[in-house]
Amino acid sequence: QRVGRLELETWPNWASVSQKTYTVLFLTYKRTDILGRVLDFHCNFALVDRVIVVWNNVDEPTIPKHFTNYNCSKELFFKRPLVNSLNNRFIPYPEIRTEAVLIIDDDQLPRGKDLELAFHVWQNSPQLIVGFQSRVHTYDSTSRRYGVVDTKHKSQRPSKENPRYSFILTITCFVHIHYLHMYTYELPRRFYNFVELHNNCEDIFLAGMVGEFLRKSGREQPCCIWVKGQGQHLEKIAKGFKGINHSNKGFWPQGRQA
Numbered sequence: 001q002r003v004g005r006l007e008l009e010t011w012p013n014w015a016s017v018s019q020k021t022y023t024v025l026f027l028t029y030k031r032t033d034i035l036g037r038v039l040d041f042h043c044n045f046a047l048v049d050r051v052i053v054v055w056n057n058v059d060e061p062t063i064p065k066h067f068t069n070y071n072c073s074k075e076l077f078f079k080r081p082l083v084n085s086l087n088n089r090f091i092p093y094p095e096i097r098t099e100a101v102l103i104i105d106d107d108q109l110p111r112g113k114d115l116e117l118a119f120h121v122w123q124n125s126p127q128l129i130v131g132f133q134s135r136v137h138t139y140d141s142t143s144r145r146y147g148v149v150d151t152k153h154k155s156q157r158p159s160k161e162n163p164r165y166s167f168i169l170t171i172t173c174f175v176h177i178h179y180l181h182m183y184t185y186e187l188p189r190r191f192y193n194f195v196e197l198h199n200n201c202e203d204i205f206l207a208g209m210v211g212e213f214l215r216k217s218g219r220e221q222p223c224c225i226w227v228k229g230q231g232q233h234l235e236k237i238a239k240g241f242k243g244i245n246h247s248n249k250g251f252w253p254q255g256r257q258a
Contacts (some may be wrong), residue, residue, distance in 0.1 A: 018098050018099065019098070019100065019126070021047055021049035022048065022098050022100035022101060023048075023049055023051075023095075023097070023098045023102065024042045024048055024051045024052065024102045025052045025054070025089065025093070025096070025102065025103055026038075026052075026104045026105060027054045027056045027086070027088055027089050027105075027106060028053055028055060028057070029056040029057060029084060030057060031107060032064070032067075034107060035067065036067075036070075037109070038109065039067075039070055039072060039076070041109055042074070043071075043074050043076065044073060048074050049098050050074055050075045050077065050096070051072060051074050051075070051076045051077070052093055053078050053106075054079045054089065054091075055078050055080050056081065058080070058081065058083060058084050063078050063080070075095075077095045085195065086195050086199060086200075087184075087192055089103055089202070090103070090183040090206065092181045092184060096177055096180075098177070099126060099177055100123070100126070100175075100176065101174070101177055101180060103172070103173050103174075104173075105171045108171060108172050110132065110172055114132065114228075118130050118131065118132065121227055122225075125225060127176065127210075128210070128223060128225050129168050129173050129174070129179075129206070129207065129210055129223055129224040129225070130224070130225045131168035131169065131172055131224065131225075131226065132171075132172050132226070132227055133168065133169040133171050133172065168203065168225075168226060170202060170203040170206060175206070179210060179213075182209060182213065183206060187205065191205045207223045208223075210224075
């Protein structure tokens with residue numbers, strides 16, 4: 001079957017879904033004070049087909065009615081998982097009927113024109129992850145630890161020795177629905193369990209999975225495309241990343257800029 005410019009027997013037939021619009025999929029956890037503003041943004045965006053909110057507040061008995069009955073011009077769905085996990089953001093929920101899925105944090109408000117640009121880039125390269133925030137990985141051979149550095153850092157500017165970036169954060173990114181199926185049902189459980197345990201690194205594993213899939217399909221190309229964009233971070237919380245204590249056998253796909 002054919003998906004965009006990528007022809008692979010392993011891709012299901014997505015003829016029944018659309019490439020002209022996208023589905024918004026985001027987790028929400030303990031941010032009900034800003035949820036209304038985020039819903040207003042997505043519910044009124046022309047390119048959106050449906051909005052799916054994963055209610056990760058698993059300790060709350062019900063979802064407030066003013067959210068479930070929210071006045072949204074798009075079809076709005078709330079999903080209640082059994083556990084609070086970042087893996088829930090990659091579940092291929094049956095309500096998704098588009099090829100493109102916008103994975104976004106519940107405190108992010110990108111500019112509309114930037115979303116339009118990123119979606120257009122994705123439509124031309126649906127086999128890749130397209131997003132706004134990139135990171136480059138580092139490796140310390142002495143401690144045998146990986147680290148992640150923001151590509152805005154002066155030491156990480158592009159050069160022949162240093163890739164521009166290694167992966168795209170899933171804070172805001174477009175992915176094909178097929179990758180949600182792959183992540184949920186085909187990703188080795190040790191990666192899935194790592195995310196459950198550490199509440200981190202799901203974007204690294206997604207990028208590695210996509211890069212490995214493309215490599216095995218005979219396409220030596222980046223896993224991701226970085227698009228310049230601006231927006232509002234409604235609740236900025238800075239968290240450090242200390243690295244993962246693994247050997248250097250990991251696969252690190254490199255990205256390119258749109």
